[in-house]
Structure formats: structure tokens, C-alpha cells
Amino acid sequence: MRILxxxxxxxAVFGLVxxxxxxxxxxxxxxxxxxxxSPLVYLLVGLTRNWIRxxxxxxxxxxxxFLFVALGGxxxxxxxxxxVGSEQRLITRNGISLVFPLPIAYRERIAAVPGVQTVSYxxxxxxxxxxxxxxxxxQFAVDAETYFPMYASDVEIVQASPPQANVALPPGVDPxxxxxxxxxxxxxxxxxxxxxxxxxxxxxxxxxxTIYPGTWTFTIRAVYRAKVKSMREETLFxxxxxxxxxxxxxxxxxxxxxxxxxxxxxxxxxxxxxDAMFENSSAATLTETERAFQAGFIxxxxxxxxxxxxxxxxxxxxxxxxxxxTMLMSFRERTTEFGVLKTLGFADGAxxxxxxxxxxxxxxxxxxxGALLAKSLAQKxxxxxxxxxxxxxATVYTGVAVAALLGAISALIPAWQAMKLRIVxxxxxx
Amino acid sequence: MAIPLSYNVRNILHRPAATITTALxxxxxVAILIGALALASGFQAALLETGSDxxxxxxxxxxxxxxxxGISRDAANIIRALPDxxxxxxxxxxxxxxVVVLTNKPRLGQPGSSNVTVRGIDPEALVFRSRVKVVEGxxxxxxxxxxxxxxxxxxxxxxxxxxxxxxxxQQDFTVVGHFDAGGSSFESEAWGDNxxxxxxxxxxxxxxxTFRMKDPRRFxxxxxxxxxxxxxxxxxxxxxEFYNDQSGMLATTIRIAGVFIVIIMAVGAxxxxxxxxxxxxxxRTREISTLLILGFSPVAVMLSFMAESLVLAxxxxxxxxxxxxxxxxxxxxxxNFSSFSEVAFAFRVTPAAIVTGLIFAAVxxxxxxxxPSLHAARQPLAMSVREL
Numbered sequence: 001m002r003i004l005x006x007x008x009x010x011x012a013v014f015g016l017v018x019x020x021x022x023x024x025x026x027x028x029x030x031x032x033x034x035x036x037x038s039p040l041v042y043l044l045v046g047l048t049r050n051w052i053r054x055x056x057x058x059x060x061x062x063x064x065x066f067l068f069v070a071l072g073g074x075x076x077x078x079x080x081x082x083x084v085g086s087e088q089r090l091i092t093r094n095g096i097s098l099v100f101p102l103p104i105a106y107r108e109r110i111a112a113v114p115g116v117q118t119v120s121y122x123x124x125x126x127x128x129x130x131x132x133x134x135x136x137x138x139q140f141a142v143d144a145e146t147y148f149p150m151y152a153s154d155v156e157i158v159q160a161s162p163p164q165a166n167v168a169l170p171p172g173v174d175p176x177x178x179x180x181x182x183x184x185x186x187x188x189x190x191x192x193x194x195x196x197x198x199x200x201x202x203x204x205x206x207x208x209x210t211i212y213p214g215t216w217t218f219t220i221r222a223v224y225r226a227k228v229k230s231m232r233e234e235t236l237f238x239x240x241x242x243x244x245x246x247x248x249x250x251x252x253x254x255x256x257x258x259x260x261x262x263x264x265x266x267x268x269x270x271x272x273x274x275d276a277m278f279e280n281s282s283a284a285t286l287t288e289t290e291r292a293f294q295a296g297f298i299x300x301x302x303x304x305x306x307x308x309x310x311x312x313x314x315x316x317x318x319x320x321x322x323x324x325x326t327m328l329m330s331f332r333e334r335t336t337e338f339g340v341l342k343t344l345g346f347a348d349g350a351x352x353x354x355x356x357x358x359x360x361x362x363x364x365x366x367x368x369x370g371a372l373l374a375k376s377l378a379q380k381x382x383x384x385x386x387x388x389x390x391x392x393x394a395t396v397y398t399g400v401a402v403a404a405l406l407g408a409i410s411a412l413i414p415a416w417q418a419m420k421l422r423i424v425x426x427x428x429x430x
Numbered sequence: 431m432a433i434p435l436s437y438n439v440r441n442i443l444h445r446p447a448a449t450i451t452t453a454l455x456x457x458x459x460v461a462i463l464i465g466a467l468a469l470a471s472g473f474q475a476a477l478l479e480t481g482s483d484x485x486x487x488x489x490x491x492x493x494x495x496x497x498x499x500g501i502s503r504d505a506a507n508i509i510r511a512l513p514d515x516x517x518x519x520x521x522x523x524x525x526x527x528x529v530v531v532l533t534n535k536p537r538l539g540q541p542g543s544s545n546v547t548v549r550g551i552d553p554e555a556l557v558f559r560s561r562v563k564v565v566e567g568x569x570x571x572x573x574x575x576x577x578x579x580x581x582x583x584x585x586x587x588x589x590x591x592x593x594x595x596x597x598x599x600q601q602d603f604t605v606v607g608h609f610d611a612g613g614s615s616f617e618s619e620a621w622g623d624n625x626x627x628x629x630x631x632x633x634x635x636x637x638x639x640t641f642r643m644k645d646p647r648r649f650x651x652x653x654x655x656x657x658x659x660x661x662x663x664x665x666x667x668x669x670x671e672f673y674n675d676q677s678g679m680l681a682t683t684i685r686i687a688g689v690f691i692v693i694i695m696a697v698g699a700x701x702x703x704x705x706x707x708x709x710x711x712x713x714r715t716r717e718i719s720t721l722l723i724l725g726f727s728p729v730a731v732m733l734s735f736m737a738e739s740l741v742l743a744x745x746x747x748x749x750x751x752x753x754x755x756x757x758x759x760x761x762x763x764x765x766n767f768s769s770f771s772e773v774a775f776a777f778r779v780t781p782a783a784i785v786t787g788l789i790f791a792a793v794x795x796x797x798x799x800x801x802p803s804l805h806a807a808r809q810p811l812a813m814s815v816r817e818l
Contacts, residue, residue, distance in 0.1 A: 014697070052708060053705055053708065053709075056701040056702075056704050056705045056708075057701070057705060059697070059698075059701050060697070060698035060699070060700075060701035060702050060705075061698070063694050063695070063697040063698035063701070064695070064698045066694060067691060067694045067695060067698075071691075096531070096532075096533050096534065096598055096599070096631075097531070097532040097533050097534040097545050098532075098534070098545075099497050099531070099532050099545075099770065100531070100631070126494075126498055128494065133494070134679075208492060209492060210492055210493050210494045210495075210498045211493075211498040213490065213491060213492050213493075214492075280600065282599065282600070283599075284599075286534075295542070296534075296542070296543060298542075299537070299541065299542020299543060299544065300542070300544045300545070300764075300765035300772075301764060301765065302537070302540075302542075302544065302762070302763050302764040302765060302772070303540075303762045303763065303764060304764060307469075307762075311462055311465075311691060314458045314461065314462055315458070315462075315695055315698075317458060318454065318455045318457075318458035318459060318695065318698070318699065319455070319698055319702075321451040321452075321454045321455045321458075321702075322451065322452070322455045322698065322699065322701070322702030322705070324451055325447070325448055325451035325452055325455075325702065325705065325706060326702075326705050328447060328448070328451075329448060329705070329706075329709045333709075333713075
């Protein structure tokens with residue numbers, strides 16, 4: 001549905017651009033009729049000479065560059081996603097893979113490693129929306145007492161229920177979380193998730209457990225906003241203790257441990273020390289920086305970046321052909337004109353420049369249009385399989401440069417022909 | 431009277447440069463479309479062929495994938511003793527209670543790592559999944575710390591060559607063979623003996639139980655019976671359906687993304703085709719006038735140019751199919767987030783994808799040719815003849 005809307009918007013935008021270019025062309029033709037001939041005027045006359053062709057070419061280049069930049073944006077997003085996450089914090093998971101848990105007893109032992117300041121922990125809950133399982137969002141059971149102080153600089157509490165009783169909060173916990181902290185079945189949700197699901201602060205939400213069987217209900221007691229890119233705003237956090245009591249059958253397991261360090265410079269040392277400690281125990285661990293941990297998810301996409309690059313190249317090549325075809329047609333039809341230009345005293349170099357510039361203006365115009373459209377539209381796309389989409393300006397510039405280059409290459413042959421053209425040959429064909 | 435098609439074909443051949451560039455523009459668009467469809471159907475085929483309709487797969491109620499499921503040994507034994515389970519030639523019931531776990535392994539040839547499924551099986555699994563064949567090395571010995579690895583991932587991940595060791599818990603497992611499973615997603619897994627693997631991983635619990643039905647027609651009744659049995663607490667799926675459902679999300683995403691990309695690309699290619707056709711029309715102003723004067727109706731002229739555009743686009747479509755064909759069979763892999771594990775699969779250029787590509791090309795031709803053809807048919811006769 002969203003894609004359909006995007007498509008309709010795209011078609012509408014193309015229609016408007018068509019209209020705009022057409023009116024500009026029309027105006028130019030009226031104005032230029034009386035202007036004295038100079039290379040600039042000649043360029044404008046050339047562009048507006050066959051406005052349908054110019055507009056069609058501009059649009060096809062725009063479509064190609066839109067795609068090129070949008071695909072580049074997906075690559076940007078993937079690349080960006082491996083550079084988020086703190087390098088000051090470590091994540092300890094089961095050495096075999098993430099789906100295996102770790103014993104809660106590791107907590108004290110990890111905390112005793114020199115350089116580790118605090119230890120928190122979380123479990124992936126993996127629940128489903130009971131109404132529509134495709135409404136996917138993440139839920140984590142966290143040790144709230146340590147988790148929220150550790151991530152205090154990453155999230156900001158924007159809405160919260162008033163506390164029901166005056167309870168003392170553990171040190172470092174945002175006072176706005178008071179109500180959440182004192183209620184075992186409470187949860188904290190991201191602002192985006194709240195809007196997406198149409199939830200309200202204080203309401204109860206139901207989640208169907210897949211790893212932890214049964215139907216679970218949580219009450220929304222606070223809403224957070226993400227302050228850094230590594231923290232997604234579509235997550236539900238609830239108390240680990242609740243999960244432990246209701247879902248683990250007496251075996252207290254932890255998904256991953258989060259380690260805040262007092263000496264971040266020694267992160268690699270500390271990671272090795274933690275892993276060495278558990279190497280020969282029932283659950284060997286793997287400790288890495290939070291950034292490396294998050295990059296691990298992105299690397300699971302495997303060959304997809306490669307496939308996107310191939311598509312990007314195919315798009316550019318296809319449009320190069322379209323543009324080259326247009327230039328060839330346009331200038332072949334104007335052989336006589338170039339002969340006249342040369343008769344009037346335009347140098348060979350000037351004719352070469354005119355042809356190249358005209359082509360570059362067409363592709364550059366299309367390139368700018370497509371690239372900027374991609375920057376503004378594709379950025380809005382929020383695909384469920386990707387981190388929030390982001391198109392870097394560098395990708396936009398690359399796209400525009402590719403467009404200009406496309407123009408130059410596609411016009412090279414006709415420009416050369418026009419330059420080498422002898423007046424006699426050109427005018428003989430009248 | 432209609433203008434003969436040979437007139438258009440000759441015209442197309444008369445301007446080879448424009449024809450080739452326009453056709454190639456369409457060809458690349460069609461190639462990308464076929465490529466995306468081949469990717470999606472290859473992935474789906476890998477999972478679809480993974481199961482059989484005659485096998486039932488049982489998981490804990492509510493579990494959406496094998497790794498989030500758990501079935502106790504007692505429940506597995508109850509299932510083993512069901513009268514509805516088929517028996518093999520040696521009289522053993524065809525049941526496999528399986529331990530399914532993921533192990534994170536570095537990729538070979540590209541950075542990063544992903545999850546590989548490790549499956550502990552009963553020997554009967556090899557009877558009712560008869561497509562699994564060891565193609566290199568040998569089968570694992572029952573009771574030994576040995577595993578065999580699917581052929582498709584053996585070259586894509588570290589520690590998967592014959593003779594390599596994988597460490598799970600405190601035990602080393604030796605890779606003793608590679609197996610083929612007809613391109614199904616089993617070929618992206620590592621298999622071993624469940625009696626050896628189970629204690630290493632999660633203790634006394636299986637993740638799924640699969641069995642061959644004695645009478646596949648009893649499926650509906652059996653499903654109802656088993657799902658309402660309080661001793662089991664399981665959901666019952668046909669094996670094939672379960673794996674097919676797991677492919678749904680990713681295959682749909684690939685298809686939608688592919689079609690989205692291709693539609694935008696098509697906009698570019700259609701504009702290119704329009705350019706070519708407009709040029710063709712304006713270069714033949716006199717010809718068209720002559721045709722009209724000779725008595726061909728404007729409609730015939732319009733249809734003729736539409737046909738020309740269509741031929742041009744179909745030429746591009748055929749070229750596109752030729753460009754896309756060589757990707758058939760290329761193996762690639764990605765993580766299926768429904769099972770959180772890596773699936774290797776081959777691009778599959780299906781006849782349906784080719785037909786879709788050709789139809790798409792035809793649509794591009796008709797759309798791109800419409801305005802120029804209209805322009806040709808509505809030529810002001812007096813003016814164009816005067817140009818003679």
C-alpha cells in the first residue's frame with residue numbers, strides 16, 4: 001500500500017515537472033526569437049528546439065538517478081548501521097550463537113572483572129502481536145535498575161504515568177520512570193511504536209509469546225524517544241524479573257549481558273578476560289563491543305549489498321544507452337544547422353562545446369531532479385527489514401556527478417562528429 | 431486495410447543504432463525484473479522443497495520457528511508410539527525427534543558472520559527424507575561426535591570442510607561428509623546424531639518432531655487430535671507448508687522491492703522508447719502522408735506505429751531474457767529472518783518469470799508507442815505534403 005502511494009506521488013511529481021519544463025521551454029522560445037545569437041542563446045534554443053525530446057530525456061535520466069541514489073541510500077543505511085552502537089560498552093553473548101542463553105550466575109563474575117563498571121542484562125522476548133503477526137516489533141526483558149541508567153544518554157523519557165506511591169528509586173534511574181519501576185507488569189515503549197500501533201500511555205498491550213509460551217500483558221507506563229541512531233524507537237522494554245518469574249520455569253537465564261566500562265580504552269582486554277573466564281564452562285561466551293555486536297546483524301544480510309550494486313550499474317548503463325540514443329538522433333537531425341553555425345564563424349571548438357554542454361545540461365538537470373527526489377522521498381521510506389533509511393549527501397553528489405558524466409559520454413560521438421564536420425558536407429545535405 | 435508488419439520491421443532494421451540502444455534500455459529493465467523474480471522464486475523453491483506433504487512437523491504451541499520451540503522427551507515418546515506413524519522396512523516407526531540450534535560462523539570470502547542451523551536427527555529421518563544423500567566423505571556414525579554439512583553452505587562458511595572441527599559447548603565435532611538435499615534448505619544445515627548433540631545444547635528437550643503419516647488423507651483429523659492432546663501441547667504443520675510459510679516474508683519483500691525498482695526503471699526506458707518513436711515518426715512525415723493519401727486510414731497508421739513500437743520493445747524483451755538467463759543456477763545466500771539462519775539458494779529463472787518479462791516489455795512498448803503513434807495518425811495532411 002505504501003509503495004503504491006509512493007508510486008502515485010512519483011507519477012504526480014513527474015507530471016508536474018513535465019508541465020513546468022514545458023512552460024519554461026515555451027517562454028524561452030517566445031523570448032529567444034528576437035535575441036542576438038550567442039553560444040548561450042544557441043544552447044537554450046537547442047534545448048527548447050524539440051521540447052518533447054528534451055523533457056523525455058530529462059525524465060528518463062531523472063528516473064534512473066532516482067533509483068541509483070535510492071539504492072545508494074540503502075547501502076548508506078547498511079553502512080551507517082554498522083557504525084552505530086557504543087564502543088565504550090561491551091556485549092557478552094553465548095559463544096555458540098545468540099539464541100543460546102547464559103546463566104544469571106555469570107553476572108557477579110563479570111562484574112568482578114577489573115575495568116567493568118556496571119553489568120546489566122536483557123532477553124529477547126520474541127513475542128507476536130496476537131491480532132496480526134506481521135505487525136512485528138521487538139520486545140526486550142531488561143534489568144531495569146541497571147539498564148536504564150546505563151542507557152541514560154541514549155534515550156529520553158518523553159511521557160510517563162505519575163508514580164502511584166512514593167518509592168525510593170535506585171541511583172541513576174530517571175525519576176520519570178518511577179511508575180514503571182514500581183509496577184512489575186509495566187513496560188516502556190518507543191514513541192514511534194506508540195504511534196504506529198495507536199497506543200496510549202497507561203493502556204494495556206497484549207503480546208503472544210513464542211519463546212516464552214502464553215499470552216502476556218503489559219501496561220505502558222512510560223514512552224521514550226531515541227537520542228542516538230543505535231537505539232531504535234520501536235521497542236518495548238519490560239521487567240526481566242517478571243519474565244523470570246512467569247516464563248522461565250525456575251531456570252534464570254539471560255540473553256546477553258551489557259557491560260559499561262570504567263576504562264573504555266581497555267575494551268579489547270576486558271573482552272578477552274571475560275571470555276577466558278568462561279572458556280571451559282558449560283556456556284562459553286563471546287564478548288564484543290556494542291558496535292561490533294550490532295554490525296553482526298547487518299552482516300547477516302550477506303550478498304544483498306552486492307546485488308544492489310549490480311542493479312545500480314545496470315540502471316546507469318541502461319540510461320546511458322537511452323541518453324546516447326537521444327543525443328545521436330538530435331544532432332544527426334541538426335547537421336545542417338551546424339554547417340550554418342560554422343559558416344557564421346563559430347570555431348570547431350565552440351561547436352564541440354555547444355554539443356557537449358547541451359547534453360550535459362539535459363542529463364545534469366535530470367540527475368539533479370532524480371537525486372534530490374531520492375534524497376527527499378526515499379528517506380521517508382521505513383522498511384521493516386532495514387534500519388531507518390538514510391540517504392547521505394555524498395551519495396546525492398555521486399549521483400549528480402554520474403549524471404553529468406553520462407551526458408558527456410553520450411554526447412562524445414556526436415560532438416566529435418559536429419566538430420569534424422566540413423561545411424561543404426553539412427550544407428550539401430540540405 | 432492494415433499496413434503490413436514487414437513495413438515496420440524493415441523500418442526498425444533501417445536504423446540499427448537507435449534500435450539497439452532503445453532495445454537495450456528495455457532489455458536491462460526486463461533483465462532486472464526477471465532477476466528479481468528468479469531470486470524470489472529460487473529462495474521460495476529452496477524452502478518449498480524442504481518438506482514433504484506426507485510428513486507432519488510438530489512444534490510447541492505458539493512457537494513460530496523451530497528454534498523457539500521445545501518438546502519434551504515424554505511428548506516425543508508419545509508421538510513415536512502413535513498408530514498413525516508409518517513404519518520403515520525394518521519395522522521402526524518413521525519418526526525423527528530433532529534438536530535444532532544455531533551456531534554463529536564466519537563467512538568465507540566476505541566479511542562478517544551468520545547463523546548456521548545445526549540439526550540433530552534420528553536415523554529414520556534419512557529414510558523419510560530420502561533426497562538427502564552424502565556426496566562427499568561419509569555419513570556420521572551414530573553415537574559419535576561427528577556431523578555432515580550441506581553442500582551449499584560448505585564452501586560459504588568457515589569450519590565446514592571435511593576434517594574440520596566445530597566446537598559446541600565443551601565438545602569438538604568433526605565434519606566427516608557433505609550432503610546434497612536436492613537444493614532444499616536442508617542443504618544449508620549441518621546434521622548430526624541427536625543423542626550426541628542434545629546434551630551439548632539445551633538439555634533434555636527437542637525442538638521439533640517430524641514423522642511420516644501412515645495415511646496422509648487423515649491429516650485433518652490427526653491435526654485436530656494431536657493439537658487437542660493436553661499431554662503434547664503442540665501445533666501440527668505439514669512439513670512442506672511450514673517451510674513454505676517461512677519463506678513468505680523474505681520472498682514477498684524481494685518481489686515488492688524488485689517490482690518497485692523495475693517500475694521506476696521502466697519509466698526511464700519508456701521515455702527512451704518514446705523518444706525513438708517520436709524521432710521515427712518525424713523522420714517519416716512524408717511517408718506517413720503518402721500512406722494516408724493512398725487511402726490507409728489514420729487508425730491503420732496508428733496501429734502500424736504501435737506495432738512498430740511493440741516489435742522494438744519485444745526485441746528488447748527477448749534480449750533482456752537472454753541477459754538474465756545466465757544467472758539461472760547461481761547460488762547465493764542470505765539470512766532468513768523468519769528462522770534467523772542462513773539459507774543458500776540458487777537463482778531460478780522460471781518460464782513464468784520469462785513470460786512476465788516479455789509481457790512487461792510489451793506493455794512498455796505499447797505505453798511508449800502510444801503518443802508518437804497518435805501524433806503520426808493525426809498528421810495535418812496538407813502541411814506535410816507541401817513539404818514535398
